[in-house]
Amino acid sequence: MSAVIATSKLSKWYGNVLGLSDVTISIEPGITGLLGPNGAGKSTFFNLLTGQLKPSIGSLTIFGEPVRNNSRAFRRIGLCPEQDAFYEELSGWEFLTNLLRLQGYGPTEIAARAEKALGIVELLADKGRIVRSYSHGMRQRLKFAQAIAHDPQVLILDEPLNGLDPLGKRKLIRLIKDFGREGRTVLVSSHVLPEIEALTADIILLHHGKILAVGGIQNIRDLIDTHPHIIAVRSSAPRALAAHFVGEEYVLNVHFENSRDSVLFETTNRDRFFERLTRYAAEPAAAVEEVTSPDDNLQAVFDYLVGT
Amino acid sequence: MKTIREIFAFFAFYGRKTRRTQAFFLISLFPVAIAAVFRFHQAMGGDGSFDGMYLFTNVIMTFFLQFLILVLTLFFGTSVTSEEVEGRTLTYLVTRPVPKSSILLGKYAAYTLIVTVLVWIGLVACFLILNFERLGSADAWTVLFRYLGVLTLGILAYGGFFTFLGTFLKKSIMVGLLFSFGWENVIQYFPGSTQRFAIVHYLKSLLPRVMTSRGRFSFLTFRLEPTSGPVSILTLILITAGFLVLAALLFHHKEYIYED
Amino acid sequence: MPIAERGYIHWDGELLERRRPWLPITRQGIRLAFKRKYFKFSFFVSLVPAFGFLVGIYAAEKIQDFKLKIEGVSTILQVNPGFFRAYFAGDFLLFMMLMLMVLSGAGLIADELRHNALQLYFARPLTKKDYFMGKAAILVFFLSLVTVVPGLVFIICKLIFSGSFRFLADYPWIGLSVIGFSALVTAFFSFYTLMISSVSKNRRYTAILLFAIYIFSDVLFGIFYASFRNPYFALLSIKANLQQVGAAFFNVKAPYAVSWIYSLAVLLTLCAVSAFILHKRVKGVEVIK
Numbered sequence: 001m002s003a004v005i006a007t008s009k010l011s012k013w014y015g016n017v018l019g020l021s022d023v024t025i026s027i028e029p030g031i032t033g034l035l036g037p038n039g040a041g042k043s044t045f046f047n048l049l050t051g052q053l054k055p056s057i058g059s060l061t062i063f064g065e066p067v068r069n070n071s072r073a074f075r076r077i078g079l080c081p082e083q084d085a086f087y088e089e090l091s092g093w094e095f096l097t098n099l100l101r102l103q104g105y106g107p108t109e110i111a112a113r114a115e116k117a118l119g120i121v122e123l124l125a126d127k128g129r130i131v132r133s134y135s136h137g138m139r140q141r142l143k144f145a146q147a148i149a150h151d152p153q154v155l156i157l158d159e160p161l162n163g164l165d166p167l168g169k170r171k172l173i174r175l176i177k178d179f180g181r182e183g184r185t186v187l188v189s190s191h192v193l194p195e196i197e198a199l200t201a202d203i204i205l206l207h208h209g210k211i212l213a214v215g216g217i218q219n220i221r222d223l224i225d226t227h228p229h230i231i232a233v234r235s236s237a238p239r240a241l242a243a244h245f246v247g248e249e250y251v252l253n254v255h256f257e258n259s260r261d262s263v264l265f266e267t268t269n270r271d272r273f274f275e276r277l278t279r280y281a282a283e284p285a286a287a288v289e290e291v292t293s294p295d296d297n298l299q300a301v302f303d304y305l306v307g308t
Numbered sequence: 309m310k311t312i313r314e315i316f317a318f319f320a321f322y323g324r325k326t327r328r329t330q331a332f333f334l335i336s337l338f339p340v341a342i343a344a345v346f347r348f349h350q351a352m353g354g355d356g357s358f359d360g361m362y363l364f365t366n367v368i369m370t371f372f373l374q375f376l377i378l379v380l381t382l383f384f385g386t387s388v389t390s391e392e393v394e395g396r397t398l399t400y401l402v403t404r405p406v407p408k409s410s411i412l413l414g415k416y417a418a419y420t421l422i423v424t425v426l427v428w429i430g431l432v433a434c435f436l437i438l439n440f441e442r443l444g445s446a447d448a449w450t451v452l453f454r455y456l457g458v459l460t461l462g463i464l465a466y467g468g469f470f471t472f473l474g475t476f477l478k479k480s481i482m483v484g485l486l487f488s489f490g491w492e493n494v495i496q497y498f499p500g501s502t503q504r505f506a507i508v509h510y511l512k513s514l515l516p517r518v519m520t521s522r523g524r525f526s527f528l529t530f531r532l533e534p535t536s537g538p539v540s541i542l543t544l545i546l547i548t549a550g551f552l553v554l555a556a557l558l559f560h561h562k563e564y565i566y567e568d
Numbered sequence: 569m570p571i572a573e574r575g576y577i578h579w580d581g582e583l584l585e586r587r588r589p590w591l592p593i594t595r596q597g598i599r600l601a602f603k604r605k606y607f608k609f610s611f612f613v614s615l616v617p618a619f620g621f622l623v624g625i626y627a628a629e630k631i632q633d634f635k636l637k638i639e640g641v642s643t644i645l646q647v648n649p650g651f652f653r654a655y656f657a658g659d660f661l662l663f664m665m666l667m668l669m670v671l672s673g674a675g676l677i678a679d680e681l682r683h684n685a686l687q688l689y690f691a692r693p694l695t696k697k698d699y700f701m702g703k704a705a706i707l708v709f710f711l712s713l714v715t716v717v718p719g720l721v722f723i724i725c726k727l728i729f730s731g732s733f734r735f736l737a738d739y740p741w742i743g744l745s746v747i748g749f750s751a752l753v754t755a756f757f758s759f760y761t762l763m764i765s766s767v768s769k770n771r772r773y774t775a776i777l778l779f780a781i782y783i784f785s786d787v788l789f790g791i792f793y794a795s796f797r798n799p800y801f802a803l804l805s806i807k808a809n810l811q812q813v814g815a816a817f818f819n820v821k822a823p824y825a826v827s828w829i830y831s832l833a834v835l836l837t838l839c840a841v842s843a844f845i846l847h848k849r850v851k852g853v854e855v856i857k
Contacts, residue, residue: 083396099404346795
């Protein structure tokens, strides 16, 4: 699959302050999560991606075309910005229809698309109220509506789940996943790692303006040699279980959690460990009740790589 | 052109709805109140020297020319860009399939229309109040239309300049105020060609009655060494076009970073 | 854990150690104002008349040394109440005070309305009075530096340069006049600026309004005065009213033939209206229907 978004040595300085450094990535259709702590360069990356900033070095293309000062490109791009900013004295309907007008649609199509987008984000009942009277969640949904109303093929979402209640988040996550399944390219950033995990397994991790990791969460985790995998196995015979593995060279550490009858194994080779565990669990005397990987998740990847 | 039209339609609609426009509409009615006071005074048997046309041309028009259109164009002109940056709504515009220059020109056109309408309403109302007896006279209407034309040219020129200022500077209001109430006023005291460095010089050169430093309203008027009509109109058009082109170029290339 | 009873629990205690809660607001505001380039420049320009008048005081004492034979110059450089009135109620100083208010005051409340920051203030043990005092104190600080401080410096320098207390003996009330008029003009501009700053969330709009209303009031006066020759139209002009009251404070002839009491009443009414508008506009929570 060819890349929809491609950057090559993309860098941005604000005077002497580094915003982004040497970012070379290709993003294909599907959902990609953009992660990083505050000041990592996520906003800079999004601003470069949407042509609001000019790269200091490097290039950036979407569908093979540069974005900066290329207004045509925005027929296929939708952006949900992070900032809570609107034309406050317009109603939700007026805000959306006027932005759709700028996409070049006629009045009938504008009305149809606005109805559809507001229906998706459940704002139809409040479409006549001025935006200034909207709650934070409603404003967030309106921002999302204006990003999707023109059916873009690339959706860039900067903290789209901010301010939404749990039900709203679930609905929006489902919607974003639908977009991904349709073959669109969705790039979404969030500070809340479980939200990203709920959306996608493919991530780009930024830190201090540089890319720390790109790819699937599992793949990235496997590559982190400095932090062995931790696997927790609950068993009614934890010491027997531990004895079974303690001689293996890929098991670095064994720790007993007496309160939960669990054994925590630190291993450098997760695949070999699970292979051996499967064979052990099949034995009649084995009493394996539960197997979990406490650090086989995005939070652990984030913590290990960012170092917090 | 289509994109400019779309942007124009958006901001003509939006600009009408804002409370600021409504407030400026009330401000633009102040000269109407002044005219009404003059007329009321005359109706209550004031001094016999009431001359509506004289008051209209020397008082009301000067108020519009040297105060009202400056205030209105300063606010609306700088708002073309500054409003979007301060309000962080620029993102919505530059991520649409609309060229950046269209955004600037379309919004300038919309706000210029709004200011023109505000000014025309006030001026026509003043004219009607002060020249009620002369409404059958073609000469009087000629004066009105000429003044409307002069003010419109002024709105275009000042609007273009302030649009450029708002695009170029982050804090454009101070410079705008110093230009409007400092430079434009002071430069008129200078003789010869120095006056030609002020936009108001060309506007005054187009007015039917040349203002002098005599008469009881001399505090409002200055010694004018006028430029010819065609040259003044051309200069004003060039000023408008020049500053708009500069503003569009700047807007196209400049990066706007929102303050945290 | 028991489920708490639903309802608001009102705290009836006494706030201890209320040590000038408005002071951090003032300190921060002054610091922020000095960070702005235009403000620093304008502030120093607004001190230029003070330096000019100080030189005038010196020159007045040394006039024989300069051997100035120009007719009338000795009366021009007389340091008397008229000299003080010329400084305090002069067009340039009033204009520069307005510019300082535009630069330091236009966004004082407007910016906080824009960023919805009032809730942050009123969620703390801070009353509306403390908030206004904190904001007003920023403006009072800057205005005092161009009014009461130079005024008192003039008196001290006059005494030093003349080498005697004769000036104070001739005009024993001059110090009180300086302080009184400075207080009035400072209070007026503070109320005016804060009121305008509270009417909109847009700092550009409030800056223009601050300027435009002041200039417009003077233009209005000029138009009606030139037409009707009635000095009572001076009451329409903020500048004229300040100059009328200034003349009264320094016991010199007023520029217009209208009682200074009326001018004072106009200024105080504007202050009262400003206070009312401020009270209405500054709220912790805005309810939008």
